Amino acid sequence: MAERADLMSTVPDPDPLMEKEPVPGFEPLIVTIACHYCSYAAADLAGSMRLQYPPNIRIIRTPCTGKVDVLYILKAFEEGADGVYVAGCEEGGCHFDIGNLYAKQRIYYAKKLIQQVGLEPERVEMFNIAASAGPRFAEVAALMTERVKRLGPSPINIKRI
Numbered sequence: 001m002a003e004r005a006d007l008m009s010t011v012p013d014p015d016p017l018m019e020k021e022p023v024p025g026f027e028p029l030i031v032t033i034a035c036h037y038c039s040y041a042a043a044d045l046a047g048s049m050r051l052q053y054p055p056n057i058r059i060i061r062t063p064c065t066g067k068v069d070v071l072y073i074l075k076a077f078e079e080g081a082d083g084v085y086v087a088g089c090e091e092g093g094c095h096f097d098i099g100n101l102y103a104k105q106r107i108y109y110a111k112k113l114i115q116q117v118g119l120e121p122e123r124v125e126m127f128n129i130a131a132s133a134g135p136r137f138a139e140v141a142a143l144m145t146e147r148v149k150r151l152g153p154s155p156i157n158i159k160r161i
């Protein structure tokens with residue numbers, strides 16, 4: 001069982017997963033739950049800046065990442081996602097005070113839960129992306145896509161079986 005520090009960490013730099021080869025021909029489906037005030041605005045900005053990011057991500061807007069329940073993440077996997085990440089405001093910048101800190105704790109819990117059913121905790125992640133960080137939004141989308149390409153298809157994707 002991974003230590004709490006490992007589970008809580010954002011993507012390590014360098015990411016050891018990147019040393020693996022991507023699964024050939026696999027295009028993952030990745031669900032992004034983005035907060036309206038920051039990350040969703042960053043996604044909009046990335047679009048306005050005509051930045052390229054992988055078409056693998058499906059963005060769901062939420063008023064605040066504090067609204068994200070662990071069940072939403074589990075449901076996304078049940079519905080066919082290969083990876084899920086939550087993107088909220090920078091710490092200290094949440095429009096609902098500490099919603100993103102609650103989200104961070106829930107992501108930690110979600111990582112533990114999916115690990116217990118045999119999924120890699122790296123399939124779930126939390127990022128803090130400011131509204132002005134369009135390039136960062138595109139970078140994170142590419143990073144999670146590459147990461148999940150290396151993990152391969154989710155074994156609990158009942159729709160694919």
Ligand code: FES
Nearest residue numbers: 035064088089095
């Ligand atoms: Fe963005 Fe709370 S308003 S994370």
